[in-house]
Amino acid sequence: MSIASDIIRGHTDTIILRHLAEKDSYGYEINKSIQEKTNNQYELKEATLYTAFRRLEKANLITSYWGDEATGARRRYYSITKMGLAMYEQNKEDWEKAKILIDKLISYGGAVND
Amino acid sequence: MSIASDIIRGHTDTIILRHLAEKDSYGYEINKSIQEKTNNQYELKEATLYTAFRRLEKANLITSYWGDEATGARRRYYSITKMGLAMYEQNKEDWEKAKILIDKLISYGGAVND
């Protein structure tokens, strides 16, 4: 919780892509994994998560298929595409650059040169 | 340019507050300073800048007054308030924490513990 959504905004897609880069997965599992990874400091809201899936699929960054669970609630699995992987790599690079810029811009007496 | 606005989103206020923490200033000057600091890699769009001023003033984080330029276009100067300073410090802390979380969530094979 607690982390401002405006700071995370724009990272949702990257976070999801990162998980799918490791293995096919489904919404609930991805979100649980985020919570574990951050020691419950962060989670995606369901609406955020599922609208992100729609967005990513529409952009051909992921594809989906229904799992064939014999038991339990049905799961829709997602797979990252080649384009999705490329986008993930790009977003990671962008993040590294953005981090430096933001640090420069919000730290007091920040350096001018690089 | 080029840096995705969704990544910067939410930092606009902090960036402005940081500049005003140093000295009273006006829109054009703040934006020029941002461009210089980032070697022209980033700038605030005018609409973004001025709507941010409205937002910050409404929230009592800054106050404004007209400069008494004898020549040149008129300038509206902004001053940070005590509340604004406190907000700036808070935002900086939040950013430090968010950075760690985001790094954890988007880097491949990221650590689980801290």
Add this chain to the structure above:
DNA sequence: ACAAATACCTTGCCAGGCGAAGTATATCTT
């Protein structure tokens, strides 16, 4: 029988970024 956990989905609001267009003054160029 009921609650809680797993798992998914959609509608509709809200906030923030920003493109586009406009106003006004001063300076530089031809």
Add this chain to the structure above:
DNA sequence: AAGATATACTTCGCCTGGCAAGGTATTTGT
């Protein structure tokens, strides 16, 4: 003197992404 460019501010209206709220269905624990 005319026109471009830089300084400086402002507002309107669109678009996008987060998410509260509400809903469905299955399984497991009490």
